[in-house]
Amino acid sequence: MSIKYQKVDSYFYFYLLAITFSSIASQYIFKKSYANANANANANANANANATANANANTNILVVLGLCAYTFTGFCVYKILNYGNLVVLNIIWHLVYFIILFIIGFLIFNEKINYQKIIALLFGLISLIIFMFYGIE
Known part of the structure; x- marks a missing residue:
């Protein structure tokens, strides 16, 4: 089914x-x-x-x-x-959540950013793009 x-x-x-x-x-x-x-x-x-x-x-x-x-x-x-299966949608909203928290931490709380955090953010963005274009049925 x-x-x-x-x-x-x-x-x-x-x-x-x-x-x-x-x-x-x-x-x-x-x-x-x-x-x-x-x-x-x-x-x-x-x-x-x-x-x-x-x-x-x-x-x-x-x-x-x-x-x-x-x-x-x-x-x-x-x-x-209604838009897809639980696993993919859960990953998408958690990636969005962490990216927004990253931005809030930097802009509002003046948290320090290093190369490792930037690389992790880029991997998160790449994962989000892949899931958005190919993960949702």
């Missing part, structure tokens, strides 16, 4: 980028909520009850936002499966 996949269109690229950015956003939000929870634990000894309750509410909101972002990621993964 053969499965009929959709042709790659603009929705494919939308879902691909949505998976990437919602994954990054959810991880960032969870990291912030974890940092807030630790700060709240340290501040509990010196703070009054109202300040502690507000800080805990903010942490809970961040956790819910992170879960919503991951839920959206799952929805986009479900939608992108």
Whole structure:
């Protein structure tokens, strides 16, 4: 039995980028909520009850936002499966994810780039091109 996949269109690229950015956003939000929870634990000894309750509410909101972002990621993964098999699509979105994180790290966080990282990025780009042109059925 053969499965009929959709042709790659603009929705494919939308879902691909949505998976990437919602994954990054959810991880960032969870990291912030974890940092807030630790700060709240340290501040509990010196703070009054109202300040502690507000800080805990903010942490809970961040956790819910992170879960919503991951839920959206799952929805986009479900939608992108119409375009090909799981193995190839998983490799494609992880390559896009790592390339975008590489660029964000360089441009926003001023991370250092060396020859090994540039070569790895080039291999990632070559792999992405091959999978995009020949891997999607």
